[in-house]
Amino acid sequence: MANIELCNVCKVYENNNCVVKDFNLNIKDKEFIIFVGPSGCGKSTTLRMIAGLEEISDGELWIDGKLCNYAEPGERGLSMVFQNYALYPNMNVFDNMAFSLKIRKVPKKEIKEKVEEVAKILEIDHLLKRRPKELSGGQRQRVAIGSAIVRNPKAFLMDEPLSNLDAKLRGQMRIELAKLHKELGTTIIYVTHDQTEAMTLGTRIVVMKKGEIQQVDTPTNLYHNPANLFVAGFIGSPAMNFFPAYIGQIAGKSLLHLDNNVNGTILTPVKRMERELKNRHLGKKVIVGIRPEDIYELEEAKEMGFDVSNNIVEARVEAREMLGAEVVLYFEHDNGGFCARVKADNQSQPGDIVKLYFDAENIHIFDKETEKNIFFKEGKL
Numbered sequence: 001m002a003n004i005e006l007c008n009v010c011k012v013y014e015n016n017n018c019v020v021k022d023f024n025l026n027i028k029d030k031e032f033i034i035f036v037g038p039s040g041c042g043k044s045t046t047l048r049m050i051a052g053l054e055e056i057s058d059g060e061l062w063i064d065g066k067l068c069n070y071a072e073p074g075e076r077g078l079s080m081v082f083q084n085y086a087l088y089p090n091m092n093v094f095d096n097m098a099f100s101l102k103i104r105k106v107p108k109k110e111i112k113e114k115v116e117e118v119a120k121i122l123e124i125d126h127l128l129k130r131r132p133k134e135l136s137g138g139q140r141q142r143v144a145i146g147s148a149i150v151r152n153p154k155a156f157l158m159d160e161p162l163s164n165l166d167a168k169l170r171g172q173m174r175i176e177l178a179k180l181h182k183e184l185g186t187t188i189i190y191v192t193h194d195q196t197e198a199m200t201l202g203t204r205i206v207v208m209k210k211g212e213i214q215q216v217d218t219p220t221n222l223y224h225n226p227a228n229l230f231v232a233g234f235i236g237s238p239a240m241n242f243f244p245a246y247i248g249q250i251a252g253k254s255l256l257h258l259d260n261n262v263n264g265t266i267l268t269p270v271k272r273m274e275r276e277l278k279n280r281h282l283g284k285k286v287i288v289g290i291r292p293e294d295i296y297e298l299e300e301a302k303e304m305g306f307d308v309s310n311n312i313v314e315a316r317v318e319a320r321e322m323l324g325a326e327v328v329l330y331f332e333h334d335n336g337g338f339c340a341r342v343k344a345d346n347q348s349q350p351g352d353i354v355k356l357y358f359d360a361e362n363i364h365i366f367d368k369e370t371e372k373n374i375f376f377k378e379g380k381l
């Protein structure tokens with residue numbers, strides 16, 4: 001059981017460097033919550049303040065209804081798993097996992113039962129007699145996680161626990177962690193700079209930038225309803241394409257003029273956006289965002305039954321990446337290019353001029369000045 005609440009939490013280092021600003025978050029019991037953001041944005045600092053390894057400069061930390069700003073790390077009932085998992089090299093797996101329980105003077109029989117039970121869950125029960133150096137990276141990480149689990153914490157705090165593993169193992173451990181969370185039903189707060197990890201593991205994701213929360217939401221909402229330009233560009237791979245544009249009108253209807261050199265392309269917004277743009281944003285400079293999978297090759301779009309009477313963009317293919325299940329086409333473009341995810345049987349080659357259909361139903365429009373999503377809906381599913 002753990003309900004962890006941060007109210008206006010700030011971290012200021014000695015040089016007056018404020019690295020976490022006004023952090024507000026209510027983490028409910030059993031959540032798998034992810035802090036994600038670029039390196040240096042304050043994720044580890046926030047986690048360490050929750051753990052009690054870093055002093056909280058301002059604001060309040062509540063754990064299960066108790067103010068914990070000044071509680072010792074050991075009193076908080078949380079278990080931390082680090083990127084550089086520290087195992088005792090001279091102890092075997094069993095003793096590594098048992099260590100914290102021995103210190104607490106838990107009876108031997110109980111320790112044995114607990115360690116064996118957890119080892120079974122993590123599928124390392126056949127390795128209990130081995131020393132860390134006789135284990136693979138993934139196995140070592142499991143032992144580190146096992147050492148955290150045996151302590152029966154109210155919540156796990158994990159700081160980039162998979163970042164020392166190779167890509168394949170990371171993928172496997174990701175699935176294991178998701179399973180583990182289901183089995184244990186314990187709150188997990190997990191720090192990563194990897195948006196794929198965030199999207200696949202999190203029940204809710206906290207996107208951070210320069211010490212400030214940008215958005216707290218479910219993976220689906222972050223993807224389809226990003227609060228601002230930063231979140232839109234950070235979540236998704238390949239990333240969302242962005243086009244500088246302004247909102248004009250022709251024959252009483254608002255239109256999006258992409259002011260790049262794709263031959264002065266004009267996009268027609270869908271009805272639900274059209275009126276709002278006309279009434280409130282005419283003449284405004286904006287950034288239009290569209291994800292690579294929302295751009296179709298024209299013939300493909302026709303086959304799929306899209307109304308292709310407008311929103312056609314012509315562009316030259318710069319590069320082509322065959323990914324097996326799909327092809328990513330990269331297009332030349334004055335503002336840095338854009339890409340589209342098209343069907344695997346698409347035959348377009350570098351140098352070809354291709355007609356593309358932009359699905360206006362799925363475009364995102366950001367105010368150029370504030371970078372906020374003009375159509376952001378709080379709590380939208």
Ligand SMILES: Nc1ncnc2c1ncn2[C@@H]1O[C@H](COP(=O)(O)OP(=O)(O)O)[C@@H](O)[C@H]1O
Pocket residue numbers: 013014017019037038039040041042043044045046
């Ligand atoms: N002990 C410290 N003294 C001063 N600045 C620090 C200290 N620890 C971290 N920082 C700074 O705080 C910022 C956030 O760091 P951190 O929380 O580690 O980021 P992240 O985990 O998101 O990569 C960084 O700019 C870092 O340089």
Ligand SMILES: [Mg+2]
Pocket residue numbers: 043044045191
């Ligand atoms: Mg960090």
